[in-house]
Amino acid sequence: MKNKHLEHPEDTILTGDLSVLNWFLAKSKLSVKIDGRPAIVWGTNPANGKFFVGTKSVFNKVKIKINHSHEEIDKNHSGEVADILHACLDSLPRTDYIVQGDFIGFGGDDTYTPNTITYIFPEIIEQDVIVAPHTIYATDGELKDAYVIEDFVVFDDTEQCKFVKPVAWEIDEDFVEIVGFARQMSQLVDFVNEKEAKELKIQLNKCVREGREVVPGTFDNSRLISFWLLVKSIKEDMLFLCRNNGAKAYIGNQQCGGEGYVRTNEFGMYKLINREQFSHANFNNVNYGQLA
Numbered sequence: 001m002k003n004k005h006l007e008h009p010e011d012t013i014l015t016g017d018l019s020v021l022n023w024f025l026a027k028s029k030l031s032v033k034i035d036g037r038p039a040i041v042w043g044t045n046p047a048n049g050k051f052f053v054g055t056k057s058v059f060n061k062v063k064i065k066i067n068h069s070h071e072e073i074d075k076n077h078s079g080e081v082a083d084i085l086h087a088c089l090d091s092l093p094r095t096d097y098i099v100q101g102d103f104i105g106f107g108g109d110d111t112y113t114p115n116t117i118t119y120i121f122p123e124i125i126e127q128d129v130i131v132a133p134h135t136i137y138a139t140d141g142e143l144k145d146a147y148v149i150e151d152f153v154v155f156d157d158t159e160q161c162k163f164v165k166p167v168a169w170e171i172d173e174d175f176v177e178i179v180g181f182a183r184q185m186s187q188l189v190d191f192v193n194e195k196e197a198k199e200l201k202i203q204l205n206k207c208v209r210e211g212r213e214v215v216p217g218t219f220d221n222s223r224l225i226s227f228w229l230l231v232k233s234i235k236e237d238m239l240f241l242c243r244n245n246g247a248k249a250y251i252g253n254q255q256c257g258g259e260g261y262v263r264t265n266e267f268g269m270y271k272l273i274n275r276e277q278f279s280h281a282n283f284n285n286v287n288y289g290q291l292a
Contacts, residue, residue, distance in 0.1 A: 016191030034132035036102025101133035166246030
C-alpha cells in the first residue's frame with residue numbers, strides 16, 4: 001500500500017469509485033488515531049543501516065531530511081521540532097523497522113494536549129518521551145519509495161520511551177442492507193472528475209470548518225452531495241460502534257471518543273472521524289499543522 005494521505009470514506013465516492021462500499025463490509029483491522037504533533041518517523045535507514053529520526057520530510061522526493069545524529073538535526077531543523085527530534089534520537093529504542101507515529105509530549109505529567117485533543121492518563125508518565133506509533137513501512141530502495149506494510153508490531157515501553165498504542169475493536173453489526181441501498185442510490189448519481197472532486201472537497205471542508213450543515217440543494221450537483229451524505233451516515237454508524245481502551249480524551253471541556261480510528265482491509269485504509277466534532281475543532285485550532 002502506498003504512503004498516502006488518509007481519506008474520509010465519503011470523500012472517495014465523488015468520482016464514482018464505489019470500492020469503499022466493499023470496504024464497509026469486509027473484515028478489517030482497526031486502530032486508534034491519536035492526535036499528536038508533530039509526526040515522527042524513525043527506524044533503520046535501508047540506504048546505510050543507521051538508525052534515524054525525522055518528520056514526514058524523510059519521505060520527500062526532493063528536499064529529504066533524514067537525521068542520523070544530533071548534528072544533522074541541527075542542520076535540518078530548528079525550534080520546537082529540533083528539540084523534539086533531539087529527545088527522540090536519544091530516547092526511541094532502536095528497531096529494524098521504519099515506523100511513523102505522533103509525538104504526544106515529554107514525560108513528567110498525566111495530562112497532554114499535543115494538538116486539538118487533551119489526553120488524561122491514569123498515572124504520571126515517567127519516561128522521557130511519549131510517542132504513539134501507528135504505521136510500519138518497508139522499501140525496496142530509499143525512504144522516498146517507502147510503502148505501508150500490514151505487519152502488526154507490538155511496541156513495548158522502555159525506561160526512556162512511553163508508547164501509546166490503545167487496543168481498538170468494533171461492535172459487530174450487519175451493514176449489508178444499508179450498503180445495498182447505497183449501491184441502488186448510486187445509479188441515480190452523476191459523478192465528477194478528479195478536478196471537480198477536489199473543488200467539492202474544498203467546499204465540503206469549508207462547511208465543516210464554519211460549522212455549517214451540508215445542504216444538497218446549495219450545491220450544483222445535489223444528488224451527488226445527497227449520496228455523499230448517505231455514505232457519510234454509514235461511516236458515522238460504524239464509528240459509533242468502535243471502542244478503545246486508551247486514555248480519556250477531551251476537546252476543550254467536553255469528553256470525546258478521541259480523534260477517531262483507522263480501519264484497514266483489502267479494499268483500502270480510511271479514517272473514521274466525526275467531522276462535525278473533531279475536524280471542526282481541528283480546522284479552528286491555531287496550532288493546526290504548525291509542526292506537521
